[in-house]
Amino acid sequence: MFRRRYGRTELKRNRGSAWRGFAPWALVAVCLIGLLLRLKGIDSPFVDFHGWRQGDTAAVARYFYEREFNLLRPQLPYYGAPPNYAELEFSLVPALTAGLYYIFGEAPWVARTVIILFSLWSLVSVYRIGAHFWGLWPGLVAALTMAVQPFYVYFSRSFQPDVPMLALSLAALADFLVWSREGSLSHARRGCIWLTLAVLVKPPAAIVYLPLSLWWWSAYRSRRSYSLAVGLAYLITPFAALLIYLLSIHGIAEHPFVSGIAASFTERLWQEGIPADWYGDVGRGIFFFVCTPVFVLPALLGLLRGLFFKERLWIVAWMAGLAGFFLLAGSHVLNNLQYYFLPAVPLAAILVGLSTERLTVGQRGLLRSATAASLALLVLVGGSFLVSASFQRLLPERWLRYQPWTYERWYQLDDKVLKVGRALEQITPAEALLVIAEESPRSLYYSRRFGWFIPPEECSAEYLAGVRAEGAGYLIWPYEKPPAHLGGLAGEWHPEGFWLFDLGKMF
Structure with missing residues (x-):
């Protein structure tokens, strides 16, 4: 699964020379593109799409700022008089925001900037994952896909913990891959910290355990140093931290949101199984929100490329983790809370990057490689435009109602x-x-x-x-x-x- 087209020595030489020259500047350019797209409505109050969810996160940040700065005691303004403690996810994002409030004052742009910075970090991590397996250009294409993907762009400035969860999860995967390649224990420790924070910030981060387990097994079979200790640390530390956190707050919280939601999702799945409309809702979300649908063809090509080559095991494992999460959430939640599709975006971006790998691997020189990657992406995205232009006739009417993929309306404010x-x-x-x-x-x-x-x-x-x-x-x-x-x-x-x-x- 970790075999590559080139030998390890040549890969290290190519990677090092690329990083010293073109790659850092290209990645900076990708991040600048992503930043510019995310500045739209940066100072807008939290009354745009899913404003109630943003308001919850903002309320915790406000009460850290005004009342009690305690990460183990988040408060919400509803359900009674203060203190109104709630069993929420670990409040890393509200805490960082409240700390900035002390410097800049309580303002929406401060809160949204925190999410934007996490989203830019996720672009770097996606590049690192793609470059680890397939080289410079697939990594850059994957990062560029996440930088411009309209669904991800919107939620990358929406004040809620989903994008920080993704950024921490992807950073954990990227550092784990460095350890598996080089044996760097500092990267292993750092990755374990990122994964622990990701699970605390939002437990669906556990999706990444499936591909991670296969990467660990490959490293273990290769007799990577301290592989057993690293595997146990990645397995035990995040869930032990989550359990300790929930136990510390469960006794005083009036509203058990985290454990209550998990229990209700599990009970619904056990009692109802898979409803008939679940498949349609998942397909609709993947098509419109994850592929949006401009990236349908490159993502599909990358998936076919991955499934028929050595990467298929961890790609299938990642997809299985996403399917399990979608099953647990259920069709009703997926249809109303579109941000539940966010965990699928990084994998789709990686697959888009993979779609360019065969065309750039044999090219010599940055200019020729860049031309090959750009032309490939242009043709695939252009074909996707043709697909999206014809979906009004080809797709079921139920998929087309309300046209949720017209993201412009998501930025509109409820005055x-x-x-x-x-x-x-x-x-x-x-x-x-x-x-x-x-x-x-x-x-x-x-x-x-x-x-x-x-x-x-x-x-x-x-x-x-x-x-x-x-x-x-x-x-x-x-x-x-x-x-x-x-x-x-x-x-x-x-x-x-x-x-x-x-x-x-x-x-």
Whole structure:
């Protein structure tokens, strides 16, 4: 599996000369392209696509900044009065952001910059993985694919932990490969740290264990020094750290999100099996979000190239890990939370890089190799454009509804959420607990208040009486018509688009 077209000595010589000359500058150029694409909307508030998820991450960063900087005690603004601890993933991203808030102040661009930097790191790591197996050009093409892929570009400036998880996972894989090639224990230790942080930041990082296990087995059979110790460290350390973290917070957290979500996913899969629409949702997501669909043909060519050559074992293992994750998430989650497809993006980018390997391996000189790689990618991407131009006629109607691959609309802002939240910050007391009748806590986050959010159809008099007993002071109804099912309550209409009811006068 680790055999290469050239001998080890020649590969090292070629790799070293490339790094001293062209490769670093080419990688810098790729990262600059990626950076420029990710600057769009960098100062936008968290009311764009999946703003509720970004608001959760931003809320933890805010409370680290304003209340209690403790990575073992993340808080969320909803479900009651502070402190409102929640069993979330390890809050590395909110902690880094809160630290920068002390320097630059609390601003969306600060938070988004943290995610952008992680995403640029992931480009470097993808290059390192591709270059390890196939050389300079496949590595650069893989990095360039991730740099310009519109799905990844959007989420690379979306303030949530998914992209940092990927960056840490890919860095762990890249450092592990250096150890497997050179026996460098410093890289092995560093990779173990990255993998531990990746699993802590978001447990789906465990997907990479499948290809990693095959790479380790090859190194073990080659009698790589300390291979048993390295394997045990990579296996035990991340999950031991995750267990210790969850145990430290589980007893005080009011909301067991991590263990609760994992249990619900597992229970659903056990009870329901694989629903009929799961295959369609996975295919739709791979086509539109992972291949987007500009990279359909090069990714397919790279997959065929890999499956019929020596790389097939770890490519299939990586794909099996992704399939297991998609099964656990289920079709409903995949259809609504598109960022669950993000773990498939690096593998697709690597396959796109692999599609150029056969055309560049025999070329001598940077110019000829660059020309071959560029022409190959141009032809494949051009063919993909033709495929994507005809999908309106070829694909099922269910795949085409809402056209989620038109990423421009993902950057659009929900101004009403901002208006409601900021108005509530002005007109309600600082320590007031609010109840907002909406599907997400976005307005609650922008009001800078603690409280509750509840779907409007579930907002009953009994519910309001219960939260009033817990200290709720106001009900916010962000709709033009007041809640008729609550008996014609007397409230105050605000031009920002909501009714305000004083619960103290109601109960």
